[in-house]
Amino acid sequence: MTMARDLPHFHLRNLGQPRPFQAKGGGGSKRPSDVPNRAAHAQALLQAIDALPDIPAAELPGVYLEVRSRVDERLKKDSLDASGLMLLRIEDAPVPGGAEERATVFATAKGIEKLRKKVEQFRTEDTPDREKDGEIVPGRPKNADLVQSVAAITEAGLRALWRSPSGKFPAADVATVWEVWLEPRMTEAFVAAAPNYGVIAGADRLEFPEDIVVIVQADRNQLAQAVRRLGGVRALAAPTITADFFDGLPVDEQAQWVDELAGRTTYTDNPDSGYVTLLDTGVSRAHPLIQPALSVDDRHAANPAWGLEDVKGHGTEMGGLALFGDLTPKLHQANPVSVVNRLESVKLLPDAGMNPHHLLGAMTRQAINTVELVGHRRRTFTMTTTTGEDTPHDGAPTSWSTEVDQLAAGVSGNIKHQRLILVSAGNTDNFTFGAGNYLDRCDHEDNEIESPAQAWNVVSVGAFTEKTVLPNGEPAQALAPFGDLSPASRTASWSSHWPNKPDVVLEGGNWALSAMPPPMRHGWLSLLSTHHNYPVRSFTFTFDTSAATALAAKDVTELWSDYPTLWPETVRGLYVSSARWTQQMRAHLPAQPNKGHYTPLFQRYGYGVPDMARARRSASNALTLIVEDTITPYGISEKTGGDVHNEMKLFALPWPVEALRALGNADVTLRVALSSFIAPNPSEASRGVRYRYASHNLRFQLNRAGENEAQFLARISKAAEQPDGPANDEDDLWDYGSNRRHVGSLHIDQLTCKASDLARRNLLAVHPVTGWWKSKKLLAEGLPSVRYALIVEIDAGELEAELYAEVQTAVEALIVAKAVIQV
Numbered sequence: 145m146t147m148a149r150d151l152p153h154f155h156l157r158n159l160g161q162p163r164p165f166q167a168k169g170g171g172g173s174k175r176p177s178d179v180p181n182r183a184a185h186a187q188a189l190l191q192a193i194d195a196l197p198d199i200p201a202a203e204l205p206g207v208y209l210e211v212r213s214r215v216d217e218r219l220k221k222d223s224l225d226a227s228g229l230m231l232l233r234i235e236d237a238p239v240p241g242g243a244e245e246r247a248t249v250f251a252t253a254k255g256i257e258k259l260r261k262k263v264e265q266f267r268t269e270d271t272p273d274r275e276k277d278g279e280i281v282p283g284r285p286k287n288a289d290l291v292q293s294v295a296a297i298t299e300a301g302l303r304a305l306w307r308s309p310s311g312k313f314p315a316a317d318v319a320t321v322w323e324v325w326l327e328p329r330m331t332e333a334f335v336a337a338a339p340n341y342g343v344i345a346g347a348d349r350l351e352f353p354e355d356i357v358v359i360v361q362a363d364r365n366q367l368a369q370a371v372r373r374l375g376g377v378r379a380l381a382a383p384t385i386t387a388d389f390f391d392g393l394p395v396d397e398q399a400q401w402v403d404e405l406a407g408r409t410t411y412t413d414n415p416d417s418g419y420v421t422l423l424d425t426g427v428s429r430a431h432p433l434i435q436p437a438l439s440v441d442d443r444h445a446a447n448p449a450w451g452l453e454d455v456k457g458h459g460t461e462m463g464g465l466a467l468f469g470d471l472t473p474k475l476h477q478a479n480p481v482s483v484v485n486r487l488e489s490v491k492l493l494p495d496a497g498m499n500p501h502h503l504l505g506a507m508t509r510q511a512i513n514t515v516e517l518v519g520h521r522r523r524t525f526t527m528t529t530t531t532g533e534d535t536p537h538d539g540a541p542t543s544w545s546t547e548v549d550q551l552a553a554g555v556s557g558n559i560k561h562q563r564l565i566l567v568s569a570g571n572t573d574n575f576t577f578g579a580g581n582y583l584d585r586c587d588h589e590d591n592e593i594e595s596p597a598q599a600w601n602v603v604s605v606g607a608f609t610e611k612t613v614l615p616n617g618e619p620a621q622a623l624a625p626f627g628d629l630s631p632a633s634r635t636a637s638w639s640s641h642w643p644n645k646p647d648v649v650l651e652g653g654n655w656a657l658s659a660m661p662p663p664m665r666h667g668w669l670s671l672l673s674t675h676h677n678y679p680v681r682s683f684t685f686t687f688d689t690s691a692a693t694a695l696a697a698k699d700v701t702e703l704w705s706d707y708p709t710l711w712p713e714t715v716r717g718l719y720v721s722s723a724r725w726t727q728q729m730r731a732h733l734p735a736q737p738n739k740g741h742y743t744p745l746f747q748r749y750g751y752g753v754p755d756m757a758r759a760r761r762s763a764s765n766a767l768t769l770i771v772e773d774t775i776t777p778y779g780i781s782e783k784t785g786g787d788v789h790n791e792m793k794l795f796a797l798p799w800p801v802e803a804l805r806a807l808g809n810a811d812v813t814l815r816v817a818l819s820s821f822i823a824p825n826p827s828e829a830s831r832g833v834r835y836r837y838a839s840h841n842l843r844f845q846l847n848r849a850g851e852n853e854a855q856f857l858a859r860i861s862k863a864a865e866q867p868d869g870p871a872n873d874e875d876d877l878w879d880y881g882s883n884r885r886h887v888g889s890l891h892i893d894q895l896t897c898k899a900s901d902l903a904r905r906n907l908l909a910v911h912p913v914t915g916w917w918k919s920k921k922l923l924a925e926g927l928p929s930v931r932y933a934l935i936v937e938i939d940a941g942e943l944e945a946e947l948y949a950e951v952q953t954a955v956e957a958l959i960v961a962k963a964v965i966q967v
Contacts, residue, residue: 176217176292182285186267192297193260199253205375206252208300213245213293223290228255232378248304266291302368308382319363321613323381330376331356337374342366344627344727346610351479359383359610361626383613385476388667391683398682401475402432409481411436418701419488420466423511423527424459426452427489428676434463438487445491446511455495457676461686462528463487464674465694471672485701490515493529501533505547512551513558522704525563526697528690530570530594537595539642541837545596546826552601553821562821564712566697568689569606569646570594570634574655575662582623582631592637593645600889601821603716604645607633607652607692608753611669620656623663627728629748631655631663632688636747643888646750648723650695653687699756706760711772714933717819721892721935722759723751739881746884751892767951771934776927777840777912780920787920792911799906800951807899813939814902815894818844818910820932822889825916840915840930843886847907860909910934
């Protein structure tokens, strides 16, 4: 697969505004009254138009206009919503002597020229005389109804786009949260480019027939510049609808909202659809939003003696999120909703009490065995339960995490096949938080990620948040800033050696901090999902890393349905590699970070927030190559009879050489992910040695600019034999380096270099280093092969490049060579 200005808050100009003209006939006339001086009025408007920014010269998509009527006149609305002009908003405003209409219009260069032409025609041309009731009626100035209704034209400010009460307009120079209403076709371009102006867009979308609403954080000046330079904005507002609104409704009104959403939701009827398999407290089928996606026969229990109903409610919350995501935007919007995932439920937790610690691994295996009796399906196993009884483990394997690793690798369970498993990172205790920086508490070793989320082969999910809006007058503030770690999310206490965890973070809600600790959960800062006790209640708040994991399961299952032939290892790598740190997360880095500065980011956020658009597609200036292959990592030397590294895979990548050379010294980014499932060995002797826990360990290497194949192979051979040797020169080019990259069973790194240099770096090798399979005794029984997925992404950012097109023609000619690196 190839993927590959008041717009600050002030008026920039208030030019050419003529003195308002009094209407001769009073308000309510169908036709604007004649102005006292036709030529002077036209000249004033032309001066105002000429004072507007030169759209082509300033490279603007257009200009936002504020058009004001004459006092007690009505604007000719249809003429302000014509070709090149888009009427966005119109309202009445009191002024001395009466009232005026104020219209906000987005005008392209073509629209401005048409407007100028209409005013010129008004000044110099008349319509033909006409006969009426036997008399000749003199012609009027052309476009009189439009031009005579207009008193002033200025470039609009942010307030001209504001649709909420004026008292809620944000204060100057204070970063705040806005609703931005966008043209659907302009949404993705706006969201992608907005960070260049300091405007950070959240992940949630509200979809309406003619608008898409995104939540952004910015101050007025930042947003003004983005609106002016990018266009596509139809309105601005204060965020109003939160989970608290729907959860607080009376029972009958909640049911009405459920019926309305169900009426515009379609569910997949494809028998080959992907399944989110929830290992939780069970899922209730009574809820109308869940029932179409959960068959009666798809509810199970790890213990046959347990009932199938969800008594505790947690599993039903997760089910709603896995199908719809956060229900708040889905309920608020009006567009059709498509649910493409199906559900399976396996009750993993008893209705009363907890599973004994020593049975956690066995119960997980039994749950998976039970559901797999149904037959083969494309399943995303999702487990949002963890244990603190193994704490502190400092990243080392436990019995539960090891069994989960075995299940993912396919060496455990009744069916021996690889499985895609998601596990939550575990939650902090808000009563342990004081008044200091909440991140210091989250980073404390007491809040290390709970078992089994340290497992190598799983996708471990932590939580971040974009929920920072509280009601006006609330005597509290959101604890976490927009785009940072959710206070509920645990972090890794280890800095190296064991895998980078969590892998990704998704929305998990926020806490509200008042004058006295501890911080508390708040409905405005929560997600909304399905209640298990329908129809008594329809909705419930949900939050923390459990909610984040359910959201990840929704994403992963949808991604896998897009590419149903991909291996679980590949889907894991593709999803995690799509993640990026938010601007707020990166704000914790110094201006010129070195590799060590990234450690806290990995410990809190993993690789960041996944981007489904990036995981799903390639644009012309970005592409992703995916290779699925097998390797036999170890063998027995014919010369010495000892165990050796057996095989390496060398790829001559189909680089878009001409496109890269054309970019010359411009920077491009290369990102590589290598994903493989290891078979674990948790023996005591292996607990402190990563090479003895993993059956095999794979690495990737890229040749340097000017390094030929022979030189490259010689360097790799040395690196394979000294995996913990001194860092080589290549590490200086990678952002994260070997300490971050060479851990666990998912390896991701990126480098930025000149495009012309990347054109010469087309050799990528996958090779083994030692693992517990590298044993003469074991190898004498056979040479095991393993699967791996290699994901390579090139991104030219804002540069104009046709990377995808060139690679598409060459991808079938991808050459894979094998080399023996025995010593």
